[in-house]
Every structure is written in structure tokens, then in C-alpha cells.
Amino acid sequence: MTDNPLVPLIAxxxxDRTTTLAALALEQSWVIPADRSAFLHLARRAATDAPESAAFFTLLAEGEVxxxxxLGAFAKACDVDEARSRDYQPLPGCQAYPAYVAWLALNASPAEAVLALTANFAAWGGYCATIAEALRSHYGFTDEACAFFDFFAEPSAELEQAATAAIQEGRDAGRVDEARAQDYTRLLQTYEDQFWSTLRGSAP
Incomplete structure (x- = not known):
């Protein structure tokens, strides 16, 4: 992945709290339910013949809940109220990421989707840890307002084990095209980069 253009600014x-950070909260309010729906669809697709993948995506969907x-406490700390949330127009460059996750849910084998998604976990977790620290030290946010980022910053051994089992299951069954999975990973990481660069470009 390329260098993140926004997280260092937050760090x-x-x-700006009421514009840039608020936009981050508002964009995530669109991403979270979209990703949850995609993960649930993947879990349903995998339920019959790929139980390890089904278990992995069920965990991801539960995590999105x-x-x-x-997320609401972070949004409130950024002065996002119900009216602003209702009237907000999401940025295409930010919503390309969940759109591609939905594409993977429809087109990738479950194990290939696991490979693409897990490749980004460490970077995303690192971003969230940096943001959580900055929100406390520079913006005076409470633990409750930082909880969204704290949640993703903490590594999950259960999720890592589920991912390993799902990928192995897919490879054993011959359902993983490694070159294609690398393409999925590259595209997903590009859309992740685009999310942050779009927010940075919209900053005052």
C-alpha cells in the first residue's frame, strides 16, 4: 500500500474535527453496514461446502455490528447530528472500497475473498491505533469516542485463526487461484488507499 495521506495529519x-474527522465518521457510517451485508452474503455462499470460510465471514459480520x-460516539464527538448524517452525500472515492467488497462477495471464491481482505488487516489496524492515540492526545476525545478505532486496533487471534483455516480449506479444495487472489488483493488495497486520499483531498 502507498503511504497514507491522511492518518499522519490526524496523528x-x-x-479539522468538524470537517475532516466528521467526514471520516460519516463515510464509515456507509461502509460498515455495506461490508456487513457483503460478509453475510459470503457466509451464506460458503455455508454448504466451505464451513471454515463461512465461520470467518460470520465473525467479520459480527464485528461490523x-x-x-x-461509531456513533465518534460521530457525536465530531459534531455529527442526525440531520447532518441524513443529509450527507457520500464521496465516490471513499465508497469504492465497500463497492469492491460487494463485488468480491458476488464474484470471488470465499477463500480468495478471505485472502484479499486479510492482506489489509495489519495496515488498517495500525491506522486505527494511530488515530485512537491522536484523538486522545490532540483532540481530547473520551474513551467512548475512541472505541471504534480501539476495536479495530486490537489484533484478534480468533479472527486470524479463522482466516488461516478458511484459506487452507480453499486451497485444499482447489478453490484458490493464487494469481487471481493477488489481483483481488491489489485492487482492494488500491481502493483502501483511495478512501484515505479522497478524505484528504476533501479536507479544508
């Missing part, structure tokens, strides 16, 4: 306390429950 220095230079991102927990993340969504934590």
Missing part, C-alpha cells in the same frame, strides 16, 4: 492533530455500535 499531528492537524485534521460491534463496530457500528461504537
Amino acid at each position: 499531528r492533530g492537524e485534521a 460491534l463496530a457500528g455500535e461504537r
